[in-house]
Amino acid sequence: MSTTRPGERLAVRKTYKLYVGGAFPRSESGRSYVVHDAKGRFLANAALASRKDARDAVVAARKAFGGWSARTAYNRGQILYRVAEVMEGRRAQFVDEVAAGEGLARAEAGAAVDESIDRWVWYAGWADKVAQVLGSTNPVAGPYFDFSVPEPTGVVAVLAPQESSLLGLVSVLAPVITTGNTCVVLASADRPLPAVTLTEVLATSDLPGGVVNLLTGKVPEVAPWLAAHQDVNALxxxxxxxxxxxxxxxxxxxxxxxxxxxxxxxxxxWTAAPGIDRMAAFLETKTVWHPMGI
Structure with missing residues (x-):
């Protein structure tokens, strides 16, 4: 029998977790830390990632790399566009979290969220075009075709901007996966909530588990393990x-x-046009020679 009066109910408090391999685990250490809003008021407890969490995230990213990099660029673009669609449906929640974390008025937070959604659409459009822009057919002195083709570098560790909790995050994350890489992202330490909500969007946007793995915690504690990890290809x-x-x-x-x-x-x-530099940064060029007439 309910003990609450009509119209009264207990709030369902959200547990903010990590995002590793398509699942939402707590930190293996069991630790958490307090997240405050821009005025110093309590917002939530976030998982405090450890060395083991970082290693698990790299393993998940490596496992997902083969499948993600083998997908057609067109299909990757479709999935990125789907991310934008799902974010649009949760716009109000993102606005609340960005406004609280960054101390912005709702209109300013709304503009940042809209920019973030539009950035996913922008990169979705680039997914099947970047190879044409960065690749080339090379003139050679001989009966050969010679092509330079960009390919993803592998697992990328991304230390997200600290101030811009959503737009900055999307601006460094989207170009990594657009080009076929997988990644481990360490979110803004003081403003992690929009990042965690973004992972919930990714989990329901056809993005395979392990393509994006997100950790929350302190940069000095987690970043050295990612930088030194021998199976991380870029940073x-x-x-x-x-x-x-x-x-x-x-x-x-x-x-x-x-x-x-x-x-x-x-x-x-982060509101400026992003350009293609970040996509190019995590691509490697393969040059192929092929005899003419065969």
């Missing part, structure tokens, strides 16, 4: 705010010659 340092830590991560990444996007030397304007 995006955009979200690192400490110069000393950035240098440490670059040195660790050099051990297996990871491709690297360094910390920007200026404040990023």
């Amino acid at each position: 995006d340092l955009t979200g690192v705010e400490d110069a000393g830590l950035a240098t440490e991560l670059e040195r660790a990444a050099a051990d297996n010659l990871k491709r690297l996007v360094r910390v920007p030397d200026h404040t990023q304007d």
